[in-house]
Amino acid sequence: MKRILLIPAAGLVIFFAGCQSTAPRDSEADTVIEQLQQDALSSDLAWDILASLTSEVGPRMGGTGGDKLAVRWAVKKMRDFGFDRVWTEPVKFPRWVRTSESAEVFYSVPKEPLAADASEMEKRHYNKIGLRKPVGQPLAITALGGSPSTNGPLEAELVQFDTLAALEAASSEDVQHKIVFISTRMRTSRTGAGYRETVINRSRGPFVAASKGALALLIRSVGTDNDRLPHTGMMSGSEPGERVPAAAVSNSDADNLLIMLAGEEPVVVRMDLDVGFAVDDYVENTAEEYADDKAAQATSFNVIGEFDGSADLSEFILIGAHLDSWDLGTGAVDDGAGVALVMAAAKIVSDLPVRPKYGIRVVLYANEEQGIYGGKAYAKLHELELGSHLVGAESDMGADRIYSFRTRVSPQAEPTIDRLAHHLKKLGIERDESELAGGAADVGQMRKLGMPAIDFKQDATHYFDLHHTANDMLAKVDPDDLRQNLAAWVTLVYLTANSATPFGPVEPSDQKPHLMPSFHERGLPGRAP
Amino acid sequence: MKRILLIPAAGLVIFFAGCQSTAPRDSEADTVIEQLQQDALSSDLAWDILASLTSEVGPRMGGTGGDKLAVRWAVKKMRDFGFDRVWTEPVKFPRWVRTSESAEVFYSVPKEPLAADASEMEKRHYNKIGLRKPVGQPLAITALGGSPSTNGPLEAELVQFDTLAALEAASSEDVQHKIVFISTRMRTSRTGAGYRETVINRSRGPFVAASKGALALLIRSVGTDNDRLPHTGMMSGSEPGERVPAAAVSNSDADNLLIMLAGEEPVVVRMDLDVGFAVDDYVENTAEEYADDKAAQATSFNVIGEFDGSADLSEFILIGAHLDSWDLGTGAVDDGAGVALVMAAAKIVSDLPVRPKYGIRVVLYANEEQGIYGGKAYAKLHELELGSHLVGAESDMGADRIYSFRTRVSPQAEPTIDRLAHHLKKLGIERDESELAGGAADVGQMRKLGMPAIDFKQDATHYFDLHHTANDMLAKVDPDDLRQNLAAWVTLVYLTANSATPFGPVEPSDQKPHLMPSFHERGLPGRAP
Numbered sequence A, B: 001m002k003r004i005l006l007i008p009a010a011g012l013v014i015f016f017a018g019c020q021s022t023a024p025r026d027s028e029a030d031t032v033i034e035q036l037q038q039d040a041l042s043s044d045l046a047w048d049i050l051a052s053l054t055s056e057v058g059p060r061m062g063g064t065g066g067d068k069l070a071v072r073w074a075v076k077k078m079r080d081f082g083f084d085r086v087w088t089e090p091v092k093f094p095r096w097v098r099t100s101e102s103a104e105v106f107y108s109v110p111k112e113p114l115a116a117d118a119s120e121m122e123k124r125h126y127n128k129i130g131l132r133k134p135v136g137q138p139l140a141i142t143a144l145g146g147s148p149s150t151n152g153p154l155e156a157e158l159v160q161f162d163t164l165a166a167l168e169a170a171s172s173e174d175v176q177h178k179i180v181f182i183s184t185r186m187r188t189s190r191t192g193a194g195y196r197e198t199v200i201n202r203s204r205g206p207f208v209a210a211s212k213g214a215l216a217l218l219i220r221s222v223g224t225d226n227d228r229l230p231h232t233g234m235m236s237g238s239e240p241g242e243r244v245p246a247a248a249v250s251n252s253d254a255d256n257l258l259i260m261l262a263g264e265e266p267v268v269v270r271m272d273l274d275v276g277f278a279v280d281d282y283v284e285n286t287a288e289e290y291a292d293d294k295a296a297q298a299t300s301f302n303v304i305g306e307f308d309g310s311a312d313l314s315e316f317i318l319i320g321a322h323l324d325s326w327d328l329g330t331g332a333v334d335d336g337a338g339v340a341l342v343m344a345a346a347k348i349v350s351d352l353p354v355r356p357k358y359g360i361r362v363v364l365y366a367n368e369e370q371g372i373y374g375g376k377a378y379a380k381l382h383e384l385e386l387g388s389h390l391v392g393a394e395s396d397m398g399a400d401r402i403y404s405f406r407t408r409v410s411p412q413a414e415p416t417i418d419r420l421a422h423h424l425k426k427l428g429i430e431r432d433e434s435e436l437a438g439g440a441a442d443v444g445q446m447r448k449l450g451m452p453a454i455d456f457k458q459d460a461t462h463y464f465d466l467h468h469t470a471n472d473m474l475a476k477v478d479p480d481d482l483r484q485n486l487a488a489w490v491t492l493v494y495l496t497a498n499s500a501t502p503f504g505p506v507e508p509s510d511q512k513p514h515l516m517p518s519f520h521e522r523g524l525p526g527r528a529p
Helices: A010-017 A027-041 A045-056 A065-080 A120-131 A164-169 A193-203 A205-211 A251-261 A282-286 A332-350 A373-388 A411-425 A443-449 A479-496 B010-017 B027-041 B045-056 B065-080 B120-131 B164-169 B193-203 B205-211 B251-261 B282-286 B332-350 B373-388 B411-425 B443-449 B479-496
Strands: A085-093 A096-106 A137-139 A141-143 A154-161 A179-182 A216-220 A246-249 A268-277 A298-307 A316-322 A359-365 A389-394 A402-408 A453-458 B085-093 B096-106 B137-139 B141-143 B154-161 B179-182 B216-220 B246-249 B268-277 B298-307 B316-322 B359-365 B389-394 B402-408 B453-458
Touching: A027 A332, A027 A411, A027 A479, A045 A065, A045 A332, A045 A479, A045 B251, A065 A085, A065 A298, A065 A332, A085 A373, A096 A141, A096 A246, A096 A251, A137 A251, A141 A268, A154 A164, A154 A216, A154 A251, A164 A179, A164 A205, A179 A205, A179 A268, A193 A205, A193 A216, A205 A216, A205 A246, A216 A251, A216 A268, A246 A251, A251 B045, A298 A332, A298 A373, A316 A332, A316 A373, A316 A443, A316 A479, A332 A359, A332 A479, A359 A373, A373 A389, A373 A443, A389 A443, A389 A479, A402 A411, A402 A479, A411 A479, A443 A453, A453 A479, B027 B332, B027 B411, B027 B479, B045 B065, B045 B332, B045 B479, B065 B085, B065 B298, B065 B332, B085 B373, B096 B141, B096 B246, B096 B251, B137 B251, B141 B268, B154 B164, B154 B216, B154 B251, B164 B179, B164 B205, B179 B205, B179 B251, B179 B268, B193 B205, B193 B216, B205 B216, B205 B246, B216 B251, B216 B268, B246 B251, B298 B332, B298 B373, B316 B332, B316 B373, B316 B443, B316 B479, B332 B359, B332 B479, B359 B373, B373 B389, B373 B443, B389 B443, B389 B479, B402 B411, B402 B479, B411 B479, B443 B453, B453 B479
Parallel strands: A154 A179, A179 A216, A216 A246, A316 A359, A316 A389, A389 A453, B154 B179, B179 B216, B216 B246, B316 B359, B316 B389, B389 B453
Antiparallel strands: A085 A298, A096 A137, A096 A268, A141 A246, A154 A268, A298 A359, A402 A453, B085 B298, B096 B137, B096 B268, B141 B246, B154 B268, B298 B359, B402 B453
């Protein structure tokens, strides 16, 4: 018998050759996983869910009509998929509104006197130009989430800083009454590490600029592309102090501004942001479910669906993604792909003739973008149910290929993790033991309470080309990459929901995440009427 | 001596190995050309001109303030460069205005009845959604040049055709009172051949749609990208009949529309184009230079600069590019790069200790985009001076590398063309004898009258990713590619302006180009007041 096993088919040679695991084989489960992976690698299910979400719903920023449509869409889709139960849980947040936004830059080299030999036509032409108002160039900008309105056009000279640190070190005299421009460019990497380095311009910049007496802030988009599409995103909700109206310019506009700023003439920018937190929603919403909470200005819902396990009805794995998106694109990549992957993986695994032992809970979180409101609300509501969450995982880094995974589990779970590593290796996914899993933004809120977690790391080389831009569209998703993700997800779901050993306990964080401050807790200046 | 020549330096091995030319060597000229090429390959001059144009002027659509600034910029730059004379020649055209443009699509799957076990919260939530107005998704569109206004929002069902031919074959009953969507996707190629195949949707589509009783036209952008940036461009000025308001959607929006159209529910689009030919410019402009021509609603200028030759003051070579751009980007690639290249090449060659024998005339044409107005005006004004134009060449296919060249010259010019081929080969540029040179849009107008021409073919693989979009920005130009272009241009300028033999005669076209009809000659419905 042993000899026969040593003469495997060609495909299995690669399989065994790539396998460093010494985990015991559950040959039946292995066969199931191999079939699940094969099915996933030729499945259109995730793509179809994503196409449905992006065409039938489209943009779904928290608190908008699209957000409401998305909740309806998700409940219906889960019911259609045969989830054993589907429900919604309210999530409250202040409603931020983008009504219009525009900017122009005025920069021109001073007019030269006409040459002595200028023709009559040239003279007339020159005089004509001279009499007209200055000619501005439009800038491709988008307001940062949480920005107050400029209350009409705001025009001032631009003053540039390479980094937020340089602005912090600057004298107020050089900044006050001006528009600050922070021009740091995000670097590209597979891990997306450049994001953490530059997103501080967006999160803290509006507050630092205000503290120096600036009138407004422009940042170079936190993104790695060269396209003329600005990247939106939230400013911090917990930074103390006042904030100025703030917007991001596209990378190509930022390059242009730097050329102008290198010249000798002043660069003047006119910004007009009609944006801000709505103050008129209070009555509408509080008259309904949440009359007890006057800070709640808008309500959305976490949408939750469960497939029961075959043997244990009290424990389940948690897989999640966020249902909301920014408003500029259709959120195909952030986080439509994640929504599609976790729904498809749960569906495919639960359609097996024999379901996994434990349940599968899919959570589609509300309003992650503006402050992880869904993740925090879930953690608050389900804290007492923490022990039922075997392990959690989230998809929220786009739709490109998964290249590694990390864990935060107890040592006794290692046999299951070894088998996971073994099966993921066939998909080009390596275990990364350099860091513990964090659970990403939403699932991470339960992780902080003490839930074990597994993270997939997706290739982020191109993710930040389109993150939070109008380019976040289905056209940017590669169907084959999405299938590779799906194959990884069915593997994770099947193995963890059948694990013979628990994943916990793991240490909680010091601070309960849902008690962290946010715009929710602050006094919010509304838009001008 | 011969032996010494047969032991060349390493670089020259490649040089000789790649050389099929039997042309006699003018070793002094060859040395000059080699030095010119080396200088060009490390020169920032073209880049600096381009950065100056795109930052100090920016967008410069014909008839706008930016157009006027561009003329001023070009005259000043030529004077600063020491051109022996610089002048402007008026170009008249109807002024088309883009004030605002937007569109939304309404598509949603019908509302399912609530499940029997729906919670009270779900019921309230569902009812709430049901009472609200339909939620639309914004479409990224841009009006086609020459489009009339919709005179306020226009809303109708969308009817889709794969090609213009399919629309032409359709029954009016299927089209009338609807908005037509032509979804042909442009294919990518190095030659840009896909453009000719699909630009008919833009040029003729608005007329065909009108003839079938459609209310408006949407086309998939004539472009090869997947970005959410629509491609503008002119509809035909010479097509007979009425035209409907027309716009292009971005490729990623077009993909989305096709998904919606594959569903069972109707797809409704609301378009609002505040665009059109200005009718209020008549008095302003005709009161000045052109009171004799009531059709002229706007005036711009061809900007012309000449460096004299060292031996012959009556003949010159003509090199050109168009100064105007579309309004969405800064026209860095179309055709700022061309402007920069011809100005830089003329300057570098004329700065040599010994200038070429013949003069160098640089023409920066007005309003090519809306109907080759500058090229036609030049041909009309300079027809009698045709014999002084030794040969013409134009740069108007972006900023990517030149890979081949074509000619339209008399056989007696072959020795010069052979030497050109020899020197261009070092830059990776091959002679293409499969077709005669056309002279591109503007210079081609003189070519049609009988001027000899040489065409450089630039790699167009990526050109149509950004052609006529907001992405036409300096950030999309590769400095090294621009230098390769410059090296080719200094080679062409130096060799042709020193040619020992004439390039003509060549046959003129049957039709004088400046007599071809255009919007200029038509009765133009203006915008609603």
